[in-house]
Amino acid sequence: MTSTRYGINAYPSKYNDPAFQKELLNSYGQRSQPRPGRVPADAPDTANDYDRFAFWPDAIAMGSLQGKKFTQVFGAACIKGHDERRLGRSFISFDLKREILVIKATTKLDPRILPPALNPLSAELSFDDIAHQGIHITKKPLSDAIGNPDLLEVTVTVSCRRPPKFFTEFDPGDDGPQYLQGTQYSLYRRRATAMDFATSGLREREAGPIPAIPKGPCAYPTFWNTYRWVFRMDRKKYDRITACANKIRALAQADPEMDLMSLASERARWSIRVLTGEQFKQLYTPPDMSKLAFSTRTLLEGLIGHGVLKPANTSELIVTLREVSTSTAFHDRILEALFSQEIIKDIKALVPKLAAFLRRRPPCIQAHLVLIRTVLVTPTRVLVGPRQYEPSNSVTRRYSDKLDGIIRVQFTDEEDRLYVVDYLKDADHIDPAVGLMARIRRALQYGLIIGGQTFYPVASSASQQKEHSMWFIDTRVIDGLSLRNWMGTVHETVVAKHAARMGLPFSTSRIVNMKINIAGELPDIQRNGRTFTDGVGIAGKLVLHKAALALGERQGLNANPSVIQFRLGGAKGVLANWPQLVGDEEIRLRPSLIKFTSDLDDLNVIRIAKYQVAFLNRQFINIMCANGVPHDLIIEIFEDAVADIKGFRDRVKQGRLSKADQQLFELCNDFPCMQLIRAGFNTNPLLLDIAAILECRALQDLKWRARVKLSNGVYLIGISDETGILKEGEVFCQFQENDETPAKVVVNEVLICRAPALHPGDVRRVRAVDVPELRHLKNVIVFSTQGERDLPSMLGGGDLDGDDYTLIWDQRFVQTLKVYDPMEYTAPEPISVEEVSQKHLNENFVQYVLNDVLGQVDNCHLALSDYFTPFDPRCLHLSEVHSTAYVIRKYAPINVDFAKTGQAAMLDPSLRPQEWPDFMDKDDARITYESVGILGKIFRLVQSDPHFSPSDLERMGYPSDPRISRYPLHDSLLERLKPLKASYERDLQYDMRRYRVYEPEIPTGIAIRNKRRKRARDQNLNEPLREAYSILVNNVRDAAAKILRDFSFKTTLTPMQVIARHCYALTFEEKYVKQWEQQQQQGAWGGQKVDDDEEEMLRPKPLMSFAWCFWQELLQIVNQPNPEVRKALLASLPADDWEEEEEGDDEDESEEQEQEQEATDTQKAKRPAPRKVSRIAPQLNPSVKKTPIAPFLPPEDSDEDDEE
Template identity: 75%
Template sequence: MTSTKYGIHAYPPKFSDPQFIKRLMADYGQRSMPRPGKGPERTETSDVDRFQFWPDAIAMGSLKGRQFTQVFGAACIKGYDERSHGRSILAFDLKREVLVIKAEMKLDPKILPPALNPLYAELSFDDINHQGIHITKRPLPDGLTQKDALEVTVTVSCRRPPKFYAPFDPGDKAPDYMAGTKYLIDRRRATALDFAVSGVNERDANAIPAIPEGPCAYPTFWNTYRWVFRMGTRQYDKLLACAHKIRALAQADPEMDLMSLTSERARWTVRVLTGEDFKRVYAPPDLSAIPFSTRTLLEGLIGHGIMAPGDTAELIAMLRKVSSSTAFHDRILEALFSQQRIRDIKHLIPELAAFLRRRPPYIQPHLVLIRTVLVTPTRLLIGPPQYEPSNSVTRRYHDKLDGIIRVQFTDEEDRLFIADYMKLVDSINPAVGIMARVRRALQFGLVIGGETFYPVASSASQQKEHAMWFINNKVIDGLELRNWMGTVHETVVAKHAARMGLPFSTSRIVNMKINIGEELPDIERNGRCFTDGCGIAGREVLNQAALALNEKVGINAQPSAIQFRLGGAKGVLSDWSQLVSEYEIRLRPSMIKFRSDLADLNVIRIAKYQAAFLNRQFINIMCANGVPHELIIGIFEDAIADIKGFKDRVWNNAVTENDQQLIALCNDFPLAQLIRSGFNENPLLLDVAAIIECRALQDLKWRARVKLSDGVYLIGIADETGTLKEGEVFCQFQENDDSPPKVVVNEVLVCRAPACDVRRAWAVDRPELRHLKNVIVFSTQGMRDMPSMLGGGDLDGDDYTLIWDQRFVQSLKVYDPMDYEAPDPISVKHVTQKHLNENFVQYVLNDVLGQVDNCHLALSDMYTPFDPRCLHLSEIHSVSVDFAKTGQAAALDPSLRPKEWPDFMDKDDVKVVYESKGILGKIFRIVQADAHFSPSDLEQMGYPTDPRITRFPLHESLLDRLKPLKASYERDLQYDMRRYRVYEPEIPSGIAIRNKRRKRVRDQNLNEPLREAYNILVNNVRETAQKIVNDFEFKTTLTPMQVVARHCYALTYEEVHVRQWEQALAEGKFGEKPEDDEDSERLRPKPLISFAWCFCQELVQIVSQIASTPVIPIAAADSE
């Protein structure tokens, strides 16, 4: 073991001068150094050229406080390689926001594995810890010249591994450049096995273990990288200029506060691990005697880097010391996932146990606990069980959920992005690299909790997320599962996979006995099906389906249609009570995908009112077909005027009628009621209002998403009466229970996304159809059904936009529909799991739909949607969409990729960008700046409180009983905040604002998970609070739960209690104690402000009865 101490450098005063920084950066921008690694060879100088530094040594390991534990390290070779690139560099790519790392080490190449020969990696700024970049220096007395007068150390700690690369094997025949491009091909992405000299390739290395062994564990446990440089003052000034640029990022995005706030007194200690030390700290522990549920949590904590394998024995001992209950052990371990690193096990576990001693949390009946596993190139990440919406399989095996996991294949921080380069690399050698790791998992399985899980199926939506369900055949018999689902005879591999995935799609069961009536024939003509996916149902069936989705009153409690699944059938059931009995459904052949004995009706969603919105694709197509630019610009200017100032209007209690539409974005959080009750100055309500305003403006700027007042977006169904003529539709909509139903009678446009096809039609009124609301009824007459003319749509759940704004209808040119013929599907005589696995691999490998959309949008802006390149992209899009039916991959030719991108596509960090002169560029710049959100700070606001609440007195014993509940709520809330990368108010509001850092899931797709997460938190808190308050007796006009609400309000907002709360947290009274070493630089987060609103109805009740109720002091006594 060696120990070294370094002095800490305080930044010179000149680096606070922006003009000096600007001059220095410009000066270095004129200099050019060789660009390292793979990438486009351009004549202009890149950031990697400008801001690269050549280290003398590099080390990898872990950081605890200011002690760096070195696992691996070596001196670096300097100079240029055969391509005139730096042989060892640390480069700051400020445009792409990544650190580029390369190291040729002074070690025998024969003993180095592929990933270290040489080491090449890219670390995203997003993956660096808060204040995780440390720069120190000390003068070198032996420095002979100004060029090596300083020893500078750069230490970077990270949240997750960087993207590693490895050279091709000597036998691989790789071309020097990508065909038709200037991209060098000199390496591929590395996986965990590339860190070992094993002689076994990734694809054939058997099941992937939860805890990696030996060198394969390096990426998991290397959370810190450290470089030592000898440099002169000028180079050091350039390094500090880079640090200044990184500091500037935090001004726009607080999450990007990456530079450490070092002090002059701080000192570093370096500890070098020996081989024995490495085994003791990082060797996989023996968990064979640990119960499965506990073992998976331990494996998850190790895989996430929250704890080292060597800490397992101490952790298990502490768990057994505080409790003998396995379930309680699991609750403690689940709570540990909110930690970034476990520092002090002996202190942490007893503190956690002290307030986790309560009954299990409330579970909503439609949710189940599911284990999720992420397979990345270098890690296997097991998360704690999470409550998720159930499906038929998880309901069937509700008592065997230990035998099922959901696996998602991702990159280290992102979804897998398979570009042409990745596909070429895979074709060169499919036995190594990222796709080889996917094949390995599918063929040999994953070892989780000591049990091997194998793939079984993936629903359509899960496949889009590169996810698949795996089962443990010892717990759930795979053959029995397949027999239970039904008999799938489909020989087209892609369709067979889709059929197998049906029972895994999210749904809720309808608790009623239904009568499955005689099948209805499909209405077919000219080889077209006019009723594709649409059947009929009785009134009570639809009502009960709505009830299963918690729609109990109002228009949504009596829907006109539902999207459903029943055994091997799926599609839409619409209301035709005159054709069936109230408990009957009748299906059509087009709805039955395979035969199954399952008779439970599962509802996915109901038909309900949705406003029509334009988006970038629709606007682009419409303006290219005659819609005036001025019309779109006017609509956007009106929308901006309606949105801006929303938070201020809430503060002043002056919301407008248009504001009510913004407020309606909060589906579950009762913002409108709380504003009416006078809580409009509350910090959380103002934050929610700010989020609504921010997200609405972001949607305008980045998605061009604007509401159309004369339009709706509704599910499509078939006209069972045959009264609609060819080219006619029927639409009766009702926005809410307070508004009357309206029948559209006019010439209209019917559109379907994402195909962006548009048809002109006539919306007519038919008495026979007036019982149908919030659906679009399509004619079953004529030569061809209208849905198929809209990008190949059907009636099994597709939504359609109907526009009757005559400014659009009359100006738009409509062309003949595209007559697209899908390629011949891939079929086999008998589909096996091996075929399904390869179909999944091919989907991931050829998932280019998003890339095609982006290319089409960019080229349409640069030229027109009618340019031959855009038309070709439309055909590629159709092939890609049909992969789930055909298994045929779509190829995106590199020549169709734009060389430049319009500014509205937000590609400025990695692409060459131009200012768009088209309609999308014009409306993009109407919203001047990207809207940002910053949470309220109670201290800065002066701890505002509502005297209508605070007038009621408090009882200390009840406050003490509620504090552990608040701690538990906020711990779970902070876990969800980290899980989804959101601010606190985004969770109760159910609205995720745009965040470029959030890459795994699209912002808009987070809304439902956020609402589910918040409902679970609130129900858990309320159930526990009810039990607590039962131990008290009160003499007051308030109900027991209103008393709880009063006390929770005090804990959340009143200054004396908030300060006491913060002090208790700092002292570790609720299971978390900040580190007390010199590296505790991260400021505590602002006090959370949402706890009180778990009791929002009680708070409303209190203020509503103030005028008529005298205040009686709360006298309470424990009833023990």
């Protein structure tokens, strides 16, 4: 091992492959012109940032970084000049507009022994993926330089959170260059995958099962997290690097998450370790884990893949685990806790501390949750996560005792969803055996090796397929044939339909606890080749009530819904309440609901019909205004909305809430904002942050989505009229907001529409009427079954199997809209095969990914209709393409052209805008214009991009509520609660990293627009965030209740109020917060000692939500009667009536007993139980002294008495 001061001489490295066991060249060529040869090296300030901040290195190195210690895996001198395409051979370029770092390195190594991904190295690293303060720039003079005393040696080091997007070049072959379809642009490169780093020549498609931890050179992207370049430059060129650094620092002023520049001195010294091939094997080759339990092995693989654990440290971690426990289950809980770490620095110190408070029985979980392993397959890595609590489905409930045999696999890019663009499709057509799609095919054909077991694909539900996700099983644990026989018999020969049927049992649902009687079948109402009752059945009142009960609706309006969305065996759709047609415990199905035959008779409910207010969006506004709705009306509505929202946080702080403000708080109905504000907590830092989150999200919705609420409208699920009373062009709608408001029937001309809406005829005018026979139906829209064509099909091709519709009775919209004829289109003929095999299903999944163009069509249509109008022939054609693509995606992703020619479906390049409107927030590299249309006008009503910055408790001076803080504290109880706080915040921070959210986004379930999730659907996080927070809170409360077993006391405060008082102190009161943080930073409760030079500060500390796990008790405390009255009531109580009891035997429970208990707990988990779940939970202090504690009364000199 060598360790030297960093410099040019460190770069003669040894590549860790037998072909590279010779010294690399270290001679530097002459400086070339900048990358494309268009801008000189001393480019003026007016140059494009991509060219202006391009720099040409003399050498490059890749490896890993910890603090100032760099371990070099690969290093080489760089070749300069241009290639045959006039592109720079070696450069780095900071593209500040697109916020990416472009990397190119052509090394002086023999290209014949280089793998494709390094011949040359070509990559793009998003600024989002650069570590916090991960860009380091150092310099030193080259005093021995002849003739140029100002020459500097400059080193740029970039540390990243995850691998960049790698590219590799095509071999032109005998046929010459390949071209993008429909263009004159040649396709010279493709995305690289892990196999492109191999020197074996083995191609991705034929490489066999994908292992969780790659071996040899394929592992480089997994373990490289740092890139370093050395430059020789004069002062003038160094000034350009300084200017670039200053621009990058400026990004953090607008967004703290973009704090990328290191604060270290430019003369900082670094320690460099250059690895030989043998040293690389020793450091990065995991030990043999075949003797480990499957659950333990998968966790170790996950820690290695996520970069938390170095492979060389795996053996030490296993030994340490065995030293603290003999229980495999306990080992797993420790390993799960380690996922919250950035990197494990000291195993011997960390693991025993974790074990000190993790030793406890695993808690029971709610009946609708199961523990599922998730695996992300990226182009270069396989990321195995710890088991996560997720809503169950029919399959996971059926195999609840064999969940080790089920994993959910998602195919993603390195940082986000995998977006398939045209050049990727062309690259797949040129050579389907390599690249991204080949990696997906490889996983589907050969499987994934997780925990030493091979998992193979089974099926994917509709929603999972949209996220490029699929379920895999270990056929040695769950027999595939038995699973398919249990699900039912699918005879469908259309491949896409067959895949959809197979995915039905995997859709998230909750089981209804009652015996269902299936009565006689109802016929579908069909006319002119159309089905007016497509997807609608009927059910009795008791069935609907039990379904609501399964979703947690126990009383009030939603406890007796009019409609549920369901799945029953091979049937799916909605069931409506028609008491005159069915018994209370019966359901009746139609042929359109039954997708395949199945013997499963459990009713699964997905959701119930609820009141939802209407919102406009960009598509609705675009169509409505094109059809005559005045621009001034839309602008007025948006101006009012902006005025109502702006200043929301300030009004909360001042305690001046309008009705609109209170409605805004209703967005986070899972967190008791209004109750806390009414109780006087309106200045609490977390409440203010929640208010800021809501204000930010509401303004972001206005600016970026044109999403504005319409009080004279509703958004409800649609069903058919079973009575036949409604005439053609009529609908019935009765809505009720809550239990306190009366039900209202809409009677008037109305507009009705459904998202997505692209065609001018997708917004219709109909008449809402009152029909007494339909008044038992609430919070639904009832459609007529009369006429030539069903109305839902005119609304963007909708149906009634669970679609929601927007109904507006604001006459300012209704009377001004000019109704355009609805779109007519013919669905393409789906592809059928004689018998569908797993091979067909696998390729169907791949083609779904390749042909998932709906989002691109939406964007192109929106841009063109803004520049022209929705009536432009190109826009009308795009609306047809969208409808066809929707049907293809739903029924036949393998389209006719692909089957005949091997060409994937393409969006015609002539339909792609050359310029994009500003409101679409396209990358700045694209040409944009200031839209003068209605969407551009309302976009600029919110002038700056709404931004959220979390509060810093320390800077705020640790504000606390004297109504709570005046109650005395006891050190013994505080010490018992500190591990609980550490456990809660460890889980919370894991969720914050997992979902890339701030702390207040988790309790509210409201995810704001974030550059790190720029292309993800924020609203999809609402349910996971709320579920995660509910789990955390209920586990904390459960653990607190166990702590109370060791205390007895007499006081006017209840035991849980006593806990709440102490948790409040640990969260908000300066003395106790600082004390707790100091202990944690010193390594208490399983924490690692903090090295300020290494710690990545992803968020302000301390966190502020722990106390609010006990919000009910805190409300009760501040609502206590006058203290003098309480003191009189307690005058006769001795001061030591509350004291700690001796520990019971539970704390000394042996690990063997713990293992035996797990089997019992697993059985209990199948029954409904209180939420008691967490990845980490505290161990109570086993050595507690018996100490008297004073009654909980405020001090006599409290100045708050009069206010109470």
